[in-house]
Amino acid sequence: MNFVNPFARRGQWHKANLHTHTTTSDGLVTLSDRIKQYAKADYSVLAITDHHKTNPVQGLSTKELLIISGIEYHPRCPHHPGVHHLVGLNVPEGFGFPEEYPADANACIQAVRKAGGESILAHPFWCGHRYDMFSYLKGYIAMEVFNSTCDYIGRAESNEDWSHLLDAGRYVPAVAVDDAHRNDDALTGWTMLRMGRLNAESVLDALRTGCFYSSTGPEIRDFAVRRGHLEIECSDAAAIYLMAQNSGGSRGLPTRGKSIRSYRCQVAKHWEYVRAVVVDKQGRKAWTNPIILK
Secondary structure, three states: OOOOHHHHOOEEEEEEEOOOOOOOOOOOHHHHHHHHHHHHHOOOOEOOOOOOOOOOOOOOOOOOOEEEEEEOOOOOOOOOEEEEEEEEEEEOOOOOOOHHHOOHHHHHHHHHHHOOEEEEOOOHHHHHHHHHHHOOOOOEEEEEEEEEEHHHHOOOOHHHHHHHHHHHHHHHHHHEEEEEOOOOOOOOOOOEEEEEOOOOHHHHHHHOOEEEEEEEEEEEEEEEEEEOEEEEEEEEEOEEEEEEEOOEEEEEOOOOOOEEEEEEEOOOOOOOHHHHHEEOOOOOOOEEEEEEEE
């Protein structure tokens, strides 16, 4: 994948939730009320992704909020008794799979792509899927590093699963989402997309190229490699972690009683990629996508 550094790209930041449920499936909030909820919170992008069903979203977008048609689908996982959870974005209303496809996850991913959409791998940690159980999947454009609903059982983060994916040379970006079913799991995790235009194709392009960062609170303002050094700037933080493959990386901490807003360290020669995790005093986090170094 050819990553684009969002902090070096022209465009506007657009706050997005890419995984949302309504009463069309097992959500407790109607489509209309769900849209109002995210519009009031100043989101720019909201994907409606009910289980096995699409929603009639045509005509519901405004200049401020783009509504994307989506679907959550669950093909069988051959390496685990359960199923995969994947989110299809930008699929047409009424989209579905041939009867034989639920047994073939990769065929489902390709079917979504043929319909004009793309897929995201949802909450592998919540599913109980180790890397070896989903490593065969191909063609999805991002995975979830944070899922608000999964926090109900303490499995909100799939940061370790993402690390295994990257360490294996599978350079896939990661999003933070709500997976909102109720109201108390909404407006908690979001993806900040860097785009020149607010439309579905720009959203998919930003996701394909990693032109975004994800957060549950902290703001990341810059992240780049300059003159052999990694530099990051962010909102007030309690720690900044730089993560490379395997045991590679570094950590920035504030002086006692203060916050840290920037960190700079030399890039080690053996690092193949590096990404950042910012943690604030409330324990909220933000994740950059990796910068590929080799």
